[in-house]
Amino acid sequence: MTVPQNPSLDASDEVDTRQGMILYLEDLTVSFDGFKALDELCLYLREGELRCIIGPNGAGKTTMMDVISGKTRPDSGSAFFGIRHDLTQMSEHEIARVGIGRKFQKPTVFPGHTVFENLELALRGSRSLWHTLFAKLSGEQQDRIALGLDTVGLSDEAHLPAGQLSHGQKQWLEIGMLLAQDPKLLLVDEPVAGLSLSETERTAELLSSLAGTHTVVVVEHDMEFVRQIARTVTVLHEGRVLAEGPMEKIQADAKVISVYLGS
Amino acid sequence: MTTGSAAQSGSRSWLLAVGLFAIAAIAVPLLNLGLAEDSPLHLPDYLVLLLGKFACYAIVALAVGLIWGYAGVLSLGHGVFFALGGYAIGMYLMRSIGTEGVYKSELPDFMVFLDWKELPWYWYGFQHFGFALFMALAVPGLVAFVFGFLAFRSRIRGVYFAIITQAMTYAAMLMFFRNNTGFGGNNGLTDFKRLLGFTLRDPETRIGLYLASVTALLGCFLLCRYVVGSRLGRVLRAVRDAESRVMFSGYDVRSYKLFAWTLSAVLCGLAGALYVPQVGIINPSEMQPANSIEMAIWVAVGGRGTLAGPIVGALIVNGAKSWFTVALPDAWLYVLGLLFIGVTLFLPRGIMGSLLSKHEGTRT
Ligand SMILES: Nc1ncnc2c1ncn2[C@@H]1O[C@H](COP(=O)(O)OP(=O)(O)O)[C@@H](O)[C@H]1O
Numbered sequence: 001m002t003v004p005q006n007p008s009l010d011a012s013d014e015v016d017t018r019q020g021m022i023l024y025l026e027d028l029t030v031s032f033d034g035f036k037a038l039d040e041l042c043l044y045l046r047e048g049e050l051r052c053i054i055g056p057n058g059a060g061k062t063t064m065m066d067v068i069s070g071k072t073r074p075d076s077g078s079a080f081f082g083i084r085h086d087l088t089q090m091s092e093h094e095i096a097r098v099g100i101g102r103k104f105q106k107p108t109v110f111p112g113h114t115v116f117e118n119l120e121l122a123l124r125g126s127r128s129l130w131h132t133l134f135a136k137l138s139g140e141q142q143d144r145i146a147l148g149l150d151t152v153g154l155s156d157e158a159h160l161p162a163g164q165l166s167h168g169q170k171q172w173l174e175i176g177m178l179l180a181q182d183p184k185l186l187l188v189d190e191p192v193a194g195l196s197l198s199e200t201e202r203t204a205e206l207l208s209s210l211a212g213t214h215t216v217v218v219v220e221h222d223m224e225f226v227r228q229i230a231r232t233v234t235v236l237h238e239g240r241v242l243a244e245g246p247m248e249k250i251q252a253d254a255k256v257i258s259v260y261l262g263s
Numbered sequence: 264m265t266t267g268s269a270a271q272s273g274s275r276s277w278l279l280a281v282g283l284f285a286i287a288a289i290a291v292p293l294l295n296l297g298l299a300e301d302s303p304l305h306l307p308d309y310l311v312l313l314l315g316k317f318a319c320y321a322i323v324a325l326a327v328g329l330i331w332g333y334a335g336v337l338s339l340g341h342g343v344f345f346a347l348g349g350y351a352i353g354m355y356l357m358r359s360i361g362t363e364g365v366y367k368s369e370l371p372d373f374m375v376f377l378d379w380k381e382l383p384w385y386w387y388g389f390q391h392f393g394f395a396l397f398m399a400l401a402v403p404g405l406v407a408f409v410f411g412f413l414a415f416r417s418r419i420r421g422v423y424f425a426i427i428t429q430a431m432t433y434a435a436m437l438m439f440f441r442n443n444t445g446f447g448g449n450n451g452l453t454d455f456k457r458l459l460g461f462t463l464r465d466p467e468t469r470i471g472l473y474l475a476s477v478t479a480l481l482g483c484f485l486l487c488r489y490v491v492g493s494r495l496g497r498v499l500r501a502v503r504d505a506e507s508r509v510m511f512s513g514y515d516v517r518s519y520k521l522f523a524w525t526l527s528a529v530l531c532g533l534a535g536a537l538y539v540p541q542v543g544i545i546n547p548s549e550m551q552p553a554n555s556i557e558m559a560i561w562v563a564v565g566g567r568g569t570l571a572g573p574i575v576g577a578l579i580v581n582g583a584k585s586w587f588t589v590a591l592p593d594a595w596l597y598v599l600g601l602l603f604i605g606v607t608l609f610l611p612r613g614i615m616g617s618l619l620s621k622h623e624g625t626r627t
């Protein structure tokens with residue numbers, strides 16, 4: 001099945017982070033019917049950092065993730081993964097294959113598949129048609145799925161259809177799928193929306209533990225949660241970066257207080 | 264929708280399928296050829312023909328069910344693939360008439376009638392059965408591949424996709440209606456005499472074609488069963504339920520859809536190739552849009568998301584059709600419409616789907 005692929009891409013095409021940066025967003029603009037959801041946005045991520053993105057509703061946080069993951073094409077500006085991969089020229093699955101994983105704002109799992117099968121499909125490995133037609137799970141892969149189930153606390157639900165999980169469990173299953181995919185950059189959109197206090201704490205621990213070996217971008221409204229995990233915070237407002245820095249500085253920033261924290 | 268129970272009942276389903284096949288393959292020849300015609304249990308020839316046709320319809324339903332029920336792609340154009348398979352075998356059957364036609368010519372009668380002097384190039388090779396059978400699978404497969412490649416690349420989905428498949432079958436019908444296209448115009452291909460040396464009208468040939476059809480049905484069922492049970496099948500169902508999640512997990516959704524779509528068309532072509540020698544004619548009316556819609560109704564009635572469902576649906580709807588078109592010929596379209604509306608309202612998962620959920624309900 002030959003669907004056109006980006007010619008510059010092959011499996012061995014590792015992300016090039018020799019400059020220490022893993023993501024470069026420069027002058028990104030996205031407009032919907034004249035309205036600018038992103039307005040010359042610039043953002044850089046160091047490899048291994050955990051970055052929180054906050055900002056009022058409609059600030060463009062989800063749109064930014066859409067651009068990075070290939071769902072939305074920017075009107076102008078550039079988005080590079082490392083110094084080699086031009087994300088604006090790659091399709092969604094190519095972006096996923098070079099190592100960018102995404103958790104949606106609304107939890108998105110495969111409702112008709114069991115929890116186990118959800119993780120099986122997410123598991124890192126060949127995505128080719130012929131491979132999946134004949135693939136059998138190796139012992140090592142089964143172990144990795146079992147480990148993933150354990151990490152997200154769904155071992156007992158392994159053979160339940162994911163559609164029957166509670167909202168919180170679905171959030172966690174999606175995070176588990178993201179981990180199984182083992183991306184280098186994780187885009188996590190509102191991971192604790194609708195979670196209980198203890199679930200929120202566990203999510204914070206999990207995401208914090210990923211930093212260092214992974215680069216993590218978390219969009220979140222829950223300020224308590226952001227305080228728990230944040231090292232660097234970026235505040236978006238009307239499609240632009242309003243402020244960026246450590247949490248204490250952001251909380252004291254007059255501009256930020258007026259558009260966001262104060263309200 | 265519980266995949267656990269589907270997998271469990273799936274482990275036995277192949278035994279059931281082989282069992283039913285064995286019954287169908289032994290009983291029908293025995294009751295037809297083995298019993299004297301005045302015996303009360305004798306199975307008349309017309310019923311053998313009917314059952315053979317039903318087996319072909321069941322393959323079509325399986326094919327439509329694969330792409331609709333598993334990959335979530337509704338086709339209202341599978342009549343084209345069925346007809347193309349039928350035309351390919353029809354061309355072989357025309358060629359094997361030899362000089363026994365009305366005009367005693369080497370050329371098929373309709374070409375003599377059009378005053379053509381030689382065989383068009385695209386008829387070359389069809390005097391060989393093997394080549395014709397290959398083309399009966401390859402041509403629908405190729406047409407589907409090109410069509411699907413363009414449509415899936417442009418991310419045409421849902422009702423838009425269904426509408427362009429209707430347009431495709433309609434356009435193909437108009438093309439085949441033209442005499443100049445070279446497939447017999449609106450009369451199509453008919454007056455066949457022999458297949459591989461066997462006289463088509465002989466009861467033994469009919470039984471042979473019937474057996475070939477039910478064997479093909481079993482083969483298609485087992486093939487589809489393997490596909491939907493593989494990881495590829497799980498990817499297809501995932502595409503149906505949450506397409507963007509599949510893309511962002513790194514799967515090239517287009518190639519998965521294209522695979523299922525092309526396989527589905529090939530199976531449909533096989534069904535057409537088995538159908539035409541039995542009914543003795545293929546003409547462009549097989550491509551009329553309503554035929555393809557009827558195929559989708561078989562699947563909706565039987566139940567999407569299972570393999571047995573479409574087969575059951577094809578048998579029930581066509582059984583009813585055979586009865587109504589004799590008893591109340593004018594009523595059939597209304598009955599079909601009511602059946603479709605009734606199933607949509609009261610059995611949204613079709614007959615098999617409802618049976619399965621009852622079964623799950625009693626177990627848990
Ligand atoms: N597909 C779309 N069509 C039109 N407007 C959109 C679309 N997606 C987002 N927007 C608009 O762009 C703005 C930014 O949206 P979004 O990125 O979802 O904000 P956030 O995630 O920060 O709440 C909002 O005003 C939203 O209404």
Ligand SMILES: [Mg+2]
Pocket residue numbers: 061062063105
């Ligand atoms: Mg958002």
